[in-house]
Amino acid sequence: MKTEKIKQLMNWYDTSMDKAINMKTVPYMGIEPVKDLVKKILYDGGRVLYITGEDKEKVLIVRVMREAGFESISVHQEMEINEMDALVICDYFQALRVRGEYDLVIYDDVNSFPIHKKPEMQQLIGFIFPKCRKVIAYSFETVFMGMEVIEVPMAGRSGFISEPRILETRLNLDEFVPTSVYEYLLWFVIEKKKVLFLTSNKKVKKKVARFLSKIDESLESSIYDVDEIGTMKMKELCMDGTKAHIFITDDLDDYLEVESNLEIIIHGSDSARYSYRELIFFCLRSGYYDELNGEVIMLCQSVTRDMEKTRDLARHFNKVLWDEGFE
Template structure:
């Protein structure tokens, strides 16, 4: 395991050096293809060096302000503190390095030498066309663009593939449970059995649902039909997101029902994920695949992502194929072993 960790660290170091060289090349577009929730350590020294040359950088990420991975990495690895985080209305920021959510990016009244769009650290909401449009509108005429996501958006341009994060683990390949039961009214027995087994084994399960209305129905019937589970069922809307997440993190075993997709906490150690209504229109393949990255962002021996739906969709199939392709790439590159 230590050998594989060393191999990954060396690979990430080489990628960091590649990005640094690319910044001072004549190329304008770069795709970083990696798994959801991957570490941003590969950008640290490129960002610092580029600013030292007097360049301005806009870093777009939909993470919560309380924890932006690139800022945590920069604070940990350097003394640089000259960054700014844009909140709505702060349109006159003069910092060389500005971090902003995509929804607020266009409020900044200036152009940048480098625009980085990190589409892996938070739940993906934007299409490729929307991302390219935002980046183009925030760049100088000769500016550079880096997109970090699960697939390329700059077609025919340079790609760097990083199929693992910081640990030599394959990304979780999701499985599907289909049922004819109306998931707004009842729970398939196999799900009840799975939840009961998880609690017996001192494990945690996060059930994701598309919205509050469906969440209320799911919570109601789980508590009604599965009375043995009642004391172990938490709902994110009942005590507030932060309080319920912290409570869930502290207990040995529990079931958390939530419709909060933004910045899913990565401290859900020992938790498996179930995505209810996985065939719902909200879930495209990038969103479904993002769940696999969530539980891949911490170390645990047994992890599962289960899509629960009435039918299997093309997006579910595509999410599975993405997981398989990243794992194949990781095996071929020597990051994984039996």
């Protein structure tokens, strides 16, 4: 993390007349860009509201602040929210119940799989706006129009983001898997890769699994239905490097607890269930655990605006990384 970005954020908080700022970065960035400002405010006796979709047992800012010696921290519990502490952690819905006032509000849109759309974010921040001195939209896209944007490249690594490959077909995707995808799968099997194969619904998931098994019996032993084995078994299987594993699911999640980079195939990526917000997270998820990025393949009958925007976002983040001097 470049120190000038932190200084820029500090300067905004201390001197800018603008109440809001965009801190734009990649999904799964962590809290490096904002942690020093949070520490400063807490050291000075101020109060911070941190809105995040992270699991309450794994909120990154909590661990870092406790390691720094801060104990006045309230982490969301169910629908109740304790606003007596200096650092208050809550999710989207709990934030709608906030009544206290804060020196800083941070909406963290990068460290958990996106559930809420951009207009929902803007609506919530509008509700919170009168209750705070300053507010940061910590997101992979610009939230506050006409406000300053601090662009932060990927931290601690030189690897670039997987730009999605878009494969168009005229085939009925409810019934078939195109040859091009089948060839990718064969290559993944040969290379003993871990594959996340996303489908639009359970009916399609079962048809795809049957189709793959019928056209090539060698694939059958590598195919697993996530609904049947569960994520704990999925995590265990990914530790086996002796063979490929193809996990088919219709659950829209990032499977971050599965500690392996994944080759990701999104079957029917032109479905209305996929917005650019979920799709860009998959691009980052494919290379989450090390610098050897997986492929992200978006299979569709027609290219949607969300797919195009996902590709543009990935290219933009790679350009930012390139401009920062990484090779």
